[in-house]
Amino acid sequence: MMMVRDEAELVDCVRGAQGRLSLCGGATRGLVEGADALSLGGLSGITLYEPGSLTMVAGAGTPVAEVEAALAEQNQRLAFEPMDHRGLLRTNGEPTIGGVFAANVSGPRRMVVGAARDFLLGVRFVDGRGKVVSNGGRVMKNVTGYDLVKLMAGSFGALGALSEVSFKVLPKPETEATLVLHGLSDREAIAALALAMRSPFEVSGAAHVPQEGITLLRLEGFEASVGYRLSRLKELLAAQAGEVEVLGAAGSAARWQAVRDVDAFHRAGGDVWRIACKPSQAPDLAEAAKADAHLFDWAGGLLWCRVGAGVDLRARLGTFDGHATITRAAAKTLKQLGRFHPQQTGVARLTAGLRDRFDPRGIFHSEIGGLHAG
Amino acid sequence: MEMPIPDAGIIARKARIVARLLSVLPETAVIHDPAETRAYECDALTAYRCPPMIAVLPQTTAEVSDVLRICHEEGVPVVPRGSGTSLAGGALPTADSVILGVARMNAVLETDYDNRLIRVQTGRTNLSVTGAVEEDGFFYAPDPSSQLACAIAGNIAMNSGGAHCLKYGVTTNNLMGVTIVLMDGEIITIGGGYLDAGTLDLLGVICGSEGQLGVVTEATLRILPKPEGARPVLIGFDDNEVAGACVSDIIRAGVLPVAIEFMDRPCIEATEAFAHAGYPMCEALLIIEVEGSDAEIDYQLGLIVEIARRHNPVEVRESKSADESARIWLGRKSAFGAMGQINDYMCLDGTIPVSSLPHVLRRIGEMSAEYGLKVGNVFHAGDGNMHPLILFDANKEGDLELCEAFGADILRLCVEVGGCLTGEHGVGIEKRDLMEVQYGPDDLAAQMAIKDVFDPAWLLNAAKVFPLRVSEQWRGAAVAAE
Numbered sequence: 077m078m079m080v081r082d083e084a085e086l087v088d089c090v091r092g093a094q095g096r097l098s099l100c101g102g103a104t105r106g107l108v109e110g111a112d113a114l115s116l117g118g119l120s121g122i123t124l125y126e127p128g129s130l131t132m133v134a135g136a137g138t139p140v141a142e143v144e145a146a147l148a149e150q151n152q153r154l155a156f157e158p159m160d161h162r163g164l165l166r167t168n169g170e171p172t173i174g175g176v177f178a179a180n181v182s183g184p185r186r187m188v189v190g191a192a193r194d195f196l197l198g199v200r201f202v203d204g205r206g207k208v209v210s211n212g213g214r215v216m217k218n219v220t221g222y223d224l225v226k227l228m229a230g231s232f233g234a235l236g237a238l239s240e241v242s243f244k245v246l247p248k249p250e251t252e253a254t255l256v257l258h259g260l261s262d263r264e265a266i267a268a269l270a271l272a273m274r275s276p277f278e279v280s281g282a283a284h285v286p287q288e289g290i291t292l293l294r295l296e297g298f299e300a301s302v303g304y305r306l307s308r309l310k311e312l313l314a315a316q317a318g319e320v321e322v323l324g325a326a327g328s329a330a331r332w333q334a335v336r337d338v339d340a341f342h343r344a345g346g347d348v349w350r351i352a353c354k355p356s357q358a359p360d361l362a363e364a365a366k367a368d369a370h371l372f373d374w375a376g377g378l379l380w381c382r383v384g385a386g387v388d389l390r391a392r393l394g395t396f397d398g399h400a401t402i403t404r405a406a407a408k409t410l411k412q413l414g415r416f417h418p419q420q421t422g423v424a425r426l427t428a429g430l431r432d433r434f435d436p437r438g439i440f441h442s443e444i445g446g447l448h449a450g
Numbered sequence: 451m452e453m454p455i456p457d458a459g460i461i462a463r464k465a466r467i468v469a470r471l472l473s474v475l476p477e478t479a480v481i482h483d484p485a486e487t488r489a490y491e492c493d494a495l496t497a498y499r500c501p502p503m504i505a506v507l508p509q510t511t512a513e514v515s516d517v518l519r520i521c522h523e524e525g526v527p528v529v530p531r532g533s534g535t536s537l538a539g540g541a542l543p544t545a546d547s548v549i550l551g552v553a554r555m556n557a558v559l560e561t562d563y564d565n566r567l568i569r570v571q572t573g574r575t576n577l578s579v580t581g582a583v584e585e586d587g588f589f590y591a592p593d594p595s596s597q598l599a600c601a602i603a604g605n606i607a608m609n610s611g612g613a614h615c616l617k618y619g620v621t622t623n624n625l626m627g628v629t630i631v632l633m634d635g636e637i638i639t640i641g642g643g644y645l646d647a648g649t650l651d652l653l654g655v656i657c658g659s660e661g662q663l664g665v666v667t668e669a670t671l672r673i674l675p676k677p678e679g680a681r682p683v684l685i686g687f688d689d690n691e692v693a694g695a696c697v698s699d700i701i702r703a704g705v706l707p708v709a710i711e712f713m714d715r716p717c718i719e720a721t722e723a724f725a726h727a728g729y730p731m732c733e734a735l736l737i738i739e740v741e742g743s744d745a746e747i748d749y750q751l752g753l754i755v756e757i758a759r760r761h762n763p764v765e766v767r768e769s770k771s772a773d774e775s776a777r778i779w780l781g782r783k784s785a786f787g788a789m790g791q792i793n794d795y796m797c798l799d800g801t802i803p804v805s806s807l808p809h810v811l812r813r814i815g816e817m818s819a820e821y822g823l824k825v826g827n828v829f830h831a832g833d834g835n836m837h838p839l840i841l842f843d844a845n846k847e848g849d850l851e852l853c854e855a856f857g858a859d860i861l862r863l864c865v866e867v868g869g870c871l872t873g874e875h876g877v878g879i880e881k882r883d884l885m886e887v888q889y890g891p892d893d894l895a896a897q898m899a900i901k902d903v904f905d906p907a908w909l910l911n912a913a914k915v916f917p918l919r920v921s922e923q924w925r926g927a928a929v930a931a932e
Contacts, residue, residue, distance in 0.1 A: 128698030129804040129834070151704060180646060191646055193654060194623045209896040210889070215801040216833040217620060217873035219609045219658050220881070220888055221915060222897040226622065226654020234650065247704035270564045274587070276675045301746045354643040356564040377565075377645055398644035416648040422638035427650050429903035434896070444650060 077103075077113040083200070083208065083239040089114060090237065091206035096441040096448070099233035101137055101172030105161050105179060109407050111441035116174055119239050122146055124214070131197065131214050133242040136174025143173050147245055155246040156192050157183030157332075163342045165404055174238040180230030183336035184281040184294070187273075187374035193229035195244045201228060201236035204435025214242040227430075234442035235434040249296040254281070254328035255309055257291040257317040262359040262372070265291040268316040269375040270355060275312055277305040282375035283335045291317075294332055340371055341382045347405040349389045351379040353398035364393050388413055415443040451498050451879050454913050454925075456545035460526055464503055467524055467548075471506055474516035479554070481505040490531065490549045494596075495539040495880055497850060502529065502543035507554045511629055511637060511667040514550065518665065519635030521548055527909050528633070530661035532604030533575065535596040537797055538878025540608060540660050540914060550665060552603045558582045559668065565643050567626060569670045572603035576610075579671060588673040591618035594874065595786070606666050609658030611874035616832035617708040617741075618674070620874065622657040627670035630656060630663070633905045642670055655900060660876050661911040663904035677741035680708065683751050684778045685758045686732040686765035690714060691808035693734035696761045697831045698804055700738065705753055710832035711737040711782050714811065717789065717826035717839070718781070724788035727781030730765040736831065737782055785828045786839070792824075793841040796853050800864030801835045801873035813863055814838055821856040823849075835873035836864070862887050877915045885917055898924050906931070 077100075080086045090097070096111035107113050119135035122143065126132075127150040134143060140158060147153050158181045160171055175181075177199075182191040198212035211224035228235060260268060265284035272279050272293050281294030293309060295302045310320060323331055334340070341348055346368055353361055355376030362370050367381035367389075383389055386409050390400050399417030402410060419427065427445035431438075438448045460467075468482045481487055482504045491499040503526075508514045521528050531541040531551045543549050555571035561583055562568070568583060568590070576597040579590040593612035594600055600610070606628065611620040618624070627641030641653045656663055687693040697710055713721065713735045722729055729735060736758075740750040751768050758766060769775040781788075789795045802810050811827060818825045829836040838860055842853035861871050861881065865888050871881045885894060898916060901908065901924070908928040912921070 126803060126805050128702050130701060131803065150702070180651075182646070186645065190619060190623050193646075193651060194619060203896065207892045207896075210893050211896070213868065213870050213888075215803055215835075215869050215873070217611050217615065217801045217830070217835040218870045219620075219874055219876050220870045220872050221877060221885060221894070222900055223609070223622065223655055223658045224896060224900075226651045226657075227900075229654070230646070230651050247701070247706060250704065273566060274563060274675050276587075276678045298746075298749060300749060301742060304743060304745065352644040352646055352648070354562075354565045356562075374645065397642045399648045401648045419649055420639070422632075422636055423640060423649060423652065426638075426652060426903060430650060430900065433899040433903055444648075 077115050079115050079118050081118045083119065083202070086116070086119070086202050086237055086239055087206050087208060090202050090204065090439070093439045097439050098441045099178070099237050101175030102139070102169035104165070104167045104169045104171045104175070106165055106167060108441050108443055108447070110447070114237070116237060116239070117170065117172055127152060130216070130245050131242060132245055133214055133240065134173050135240055136172065136238040138173045140171040140173055140176060151248050152245045153248045154195070155185060155189045156195055157185045157336055158192060159183050159336050164338050164348060174241055177229050177241050178231060178233055178238055184283060184332055184373050187282065187377055188280055193226050196225050196229050196241060197244055198242035199225050199228045199238055200240040201238045203236040204437055204439055209236065212242070216244055232442045232444040233440055234431055234444045235440070250298045251302055251325050252294060252296040252328045253302050253306055253325065254323040254331055255293040255306060256321045256323060257313065258319040259289050260284070260291050260317065262286060262362055264316065266355060266359050266372065266376040268313055269293070271312060271316065272309060273375050275309065277309055281332050281335070284372040285340060286371070287340060287369060292331060292335065294328060335373060338371065338380050341369065341380065344369065344382060346382050346384050347387060347409060348403045349381045349383065349400055350403045351381065351393070351398060351400045353377065353379060353396060357396060361393055361396060365389060366392060385409065390417065414446065419445065452918055453500065453544055454918065460546040461503060463524065467526060468504060470520045470524070471504065471517060474520065475506060475508060475513055479507045479509070481507070490543060490551070493534040493536040493539060493541040495537055495542070495878065498539055498542055498879065500543055500545055502547045502549040503545060505549040505551060507551045509554045511631060514631045514665055514667050515635045515637050517550060518631055518633055522634045522907065522909065525907070525909070527912060529911050530603070530607065530665045532573065532601030532607065533599050535600040536604060536608065536876065536878055538872070538876045538880040540604070540876050540878040542879055544913060552601060552665070552667065555667060562643065563588065566673055567643055567670055568673050569668060570602060572606065572666050572669050573601050576600050576602060576605055583673050584676070587676050589676050590671055590673055591624055592621045602669055603666055606657050606669060607659065607661045608874070608876035611835065613709045613711060613830060616710060616830070617706055622654060624672045625653060625657055625669060626672055628653060628656060628666045629668035630666045632664045633907060633910050660878065660915050662901050662915060663910070678743045679747060680739055680741045681747050681751065681769040681775050682737050682739040682778045683754055683769065684765070684767040685736045685738070685763045686730040687734045687761065688732050688764050690734045690811045692761050693736055694807035696736065696758055699757050700754055701832065703753060703757055705740070705750055707738045707740050707832065709737070709739040710830070712827070712829050712831035713782065713785060714827040716824060717785055717828045720788040720792055720826055721781040721785050724791050725781050725784040727777060729781050732764045737778055782828070789826050789839045789841065794844040795839045795841050796857055798836065798838045798840070798857050798860055799872045799875040800861045800869055801833070802864050802867050802869035804831070804834045806867040806869070807831070807834070810836070810863060810867060814860055817856060817859055821852060823853055823856055834869065858884055879914055882915060883917050885915070886920070894920055
């Protein structure tokens with residue numbers, strides 16, 4: 077694996093590249109096979125943190141753990157709750173903040189506060205010609221020119237190598253609690269979650285774990301406010317739910333970390349798929365998936381499925397408003413089915429056009445929009 | 451303001467172009483009489499005017515596609531227009547252009563409360579999106595000041611914000627999907643009722659692209675359940691710097707208000723004279739609003755007031771009722787109108803890191819004395835989005851130019867302290883020639899490369915966003931390739 081220590085080395089590395097480059101931070105989501113791996117883990121360090129402005133600037137290779145530790149000291153956090161893929165993918169390495177943004181990695185709170193892309197304020201990256209491009213900045217509202225910041229978020233190394241990111245952070249709430257409903261079927265659970273999400277009680281996590289027969293609703297904020305909203309939610313869901321229990325702050329935090337990292341699938345084999353859909357359609361999709369196990373997050377808007385190795389889940393699901401992405405599978409399956417959902421023609425053409433402009437030599441080996449042929 | 455020289459060849463073909471447009475649109479949707487096209491000569495940046503050659507008002511995505519295909523074939527520049535409320539000249543036509551207005555496309559296509567979304571045609575006004583769902587307890591969060599008039603199409607084009615985006619984000623954070631028509635007429639759907647398409651984030655780059663990449667005809671928007679209630683507190687300080695420090699302390703304390711608005715003395719004085727909101731006469735005034743149940747609001751306002759008291763405020767006025775809330779907001783909401791009563795004004799929109807607030811306010815004060823033009827500051831303090839209002843006299847020769855030079859200096863200052871030229875209004879023509887203050891040649895080239903992909907012929911709103919001298923080569927190359 078190649079390493080660079082600073083942006084200048086990154087420029088040299090991209091300019092001098094002969095073959096294809098597969099970009100990574102700590103490689104915790106694995107490497108795309110068939111290219112030289114280039115790690116940006118060396119571009120590390122927090123360069124600016126202003127808690128009163130809710131902003132941080134850091135090298136792309138800065139460990140997420142370092143970012144989170146610095147934020148915790150000021151009682152702040154990454155509100156989009158980035159997932160740690162190591163358990164699910166059985167990888168080692170250190171997740172980096174650049175990797176989080178390049179793969180637009182979020183967690184359960186995504187459905188209310190937004191994804192990683194919504195918190196990214198500015199980027200510096202090196203495009204396929206070795207040009208350093210800067211876009212956005214370190215302020216929360218910025219409509220100066222095109223938003224390449226969003227384009228780079230979730231671009232999986234297809235357009236350029238991130239060297240620096242600036243992002244918005246948020247205060248950590250005083251406390252959290254989780255309301256647990258027991259014994260609901262998938263359909264009952266999604267209906268209960270929808271009812272809760274229609275309420276003004278600011279639910280910040282809404283998941284259903286069929287294997288355990290539990291449905292989870294998280295509340296965060298000031299102590300008294302969480303208590304008040306818990307009691308209102310219980311009233312609201314009284315008709316839907318039989319037995320309920322409440323998890324206090326510690327239990328709640330542990331439970332949501334397990335949802336975030338899909339702990340339920342860590343030990344079992346098989347492929348793991350991630351389906352983004354309309355929440356109300358999730359129970360039908362779960363039925364059609366005939367998965368060995370499944371799990372709903374985002375009130376149903378995110379459906380995790382574990383299926384046998386090599387199964388083409390997209391064929392089982394048919395056409396729906398959303399997309400199915402492979403999170404864990406053998407290289408052969410990824411090659412055969414494609415990690416990302418096939419794109420409609422117009423989108424595919426625009427994607428190919430953008431890749432061609434930012435990387436005319438085709439050196440970035442990325443699965444987004446499909447790997448370059450040959 | 452320099453604009454490209456209109457293409458005489460296109461204007462000479464006007465009759466033929468009108469005839470072709472009439473072949474796909476009803477007669478009432480094609481406006482070509484110079485007496486009528488004048489209605490489209492400017493947007494809310496009224497200092498610059500130019501009637502378009504033709505204006506069209508399609509009603510469906512298919513009609514928009516037909517119009518764009520014809521204009522593409524004829525090589526006619528197209529300027530998309532929502533409601534024409536842009537403060538940046540985003541909808542300013544050229545004499546050889548077709549204005550494509552979406553005002554007649556204002557239908558609600560779908561409301562879906564289980565999935566918390568609404569699908570609308572983009573000519574629908576911002577406020578009427580909330581209007582369509584509020585009886586059922588929902589609202590659409592982005593709330594630009596012009597929300598009564600401005601269209602979703604323009605909100606998407608400029609990535610509009612508003613007073614409440616500290617908590618709820620701006621347009622891009624509330625946009626789930628679009629139907630967009632490219633310049634050659636191709637209709638593309640991106641995103642929809644689900645989150646985070648596993649593709650390049652085209653939706654993210656379309657939002658805020660100022661009508662240069664395509665015409666967005668339909669949008670899927672996230673709607674939110676209305677909070678139980680909301681109430682503000684008004685806090686006056688005898689020092690700008692102290693008010694700025696108070697904002698920072700509130701944010702650090704973990705309270706996340708929905709809005710933190712800031713007004714300085716010139717603005718408070720103008721507002722009082724105009725709206726009689728009963729504001730204290732002081733150097734700086736904060737209006738901070740929080741949401742929740744009554745008890746939750748009381749608790750949060752209590753925390754905020756406790757923090758404010760440490761900064762020796764000259765006045766603290768906590769709202770206890772809807773009536774008191776309305777009085778607190780009254781002055782803020784009439785601030786622009788109040789400044790307009792004194793004189794003509796230019797409204798800037800730069801954003802700065804919140805920590806730079808005191809320094810920037812001090813510098814603006816000094817520059818105001820140097821230029822001999824008064825400035826009032828009213829802005830979204832929570833996110834650093836400033837709105838300096840520079841007063842000038844449009845009838846006095848040279849005053850507009852002086853005002854523009856002052857404005858440019860303020861924007862340079864915003865960039866210098868780590869901020870940007872525009873936080874929510876967009877670049878348009880107004881800040882076009884300042885883009886190089888914020889971005890280097892490679893940064894701008896990367897942005898123009900995107901336009902090249904979406905609109906290779908550079909026909910859509912091409913004279914905006916990028917300095918003409920910088921985009922000239924790209925526009926020229928596009929013409930040569932056609």
